[in-house]
Amino acid sequence: MILIFKYIFPKRYVGLTLWPVIILKENRLKEDDVLINHERIHLKQQLELFILPFYIWYLIEWLIGVMLFRNFNEAYRNISFEKEAYQNERNLNYIKERPFWGFLSYLF
Known part of the structure; x- marks a missing residue:
C-alpha cells in the first residue's frame, strides 16, 4: 500500500x-519505479527481521554511524539496509533474486 504525506519529510527525503x-x-x-523498488527492498528487509527488530537494528546502526562519521547523512548512507537498497x-x-538476509553482505 502506498500513501502520500508531504508534510512529514525533511527536504531531501521523498520516501x-x-x-x-x-x-x-x-x-x-x-x-x-526505482524509488518504489528501493522502498520494496525495505519492506522485504523488515519482513525478514519480523519488523520490530528491523527498526531496532536500523537505529543501532545509525547511532554507531553518527558516532563514527559525525554526520547524520553519512551515518544514514552507511546503514546496511540502505546500502543494499541503494x-x-x-x-x-532484485526482490525476486535477492538472497535471504541479503543486507548482511553490506554490513562492513
Whole structure:
C-alpha cells in the first residue's frame, strides 16, 4: 500500500517505509519505479527481521554511524539496509533474486 504525506519529510527525503506501508512525499512519485523498488527492498528487509527488530537494528546502526562519521547523512548512507537498497534499487528484479538476509553482505 502506498500513501502520500508531504508534510512529514525533511527536504531531501521523498520516501519512507513503515511496514506494511510505503509513504511518499508526492503523488507523482508513485510512478518512480526505482524509488518504489528501493522502498520494496525495505519492506522485504523488515519482513525478514519480523519488523520490530528491523527498526531496532536500523537505529543501532545509525547511532554507531553518527558516532563514527559525525554526520547524520553519512551515518544514514552507511546503514546496511540502505546500502543494499541503494545499490540494488535500479535492478527491478532484485526482490525476486535477492538472497535471504541479503543486507548482511553490506554490513562492513
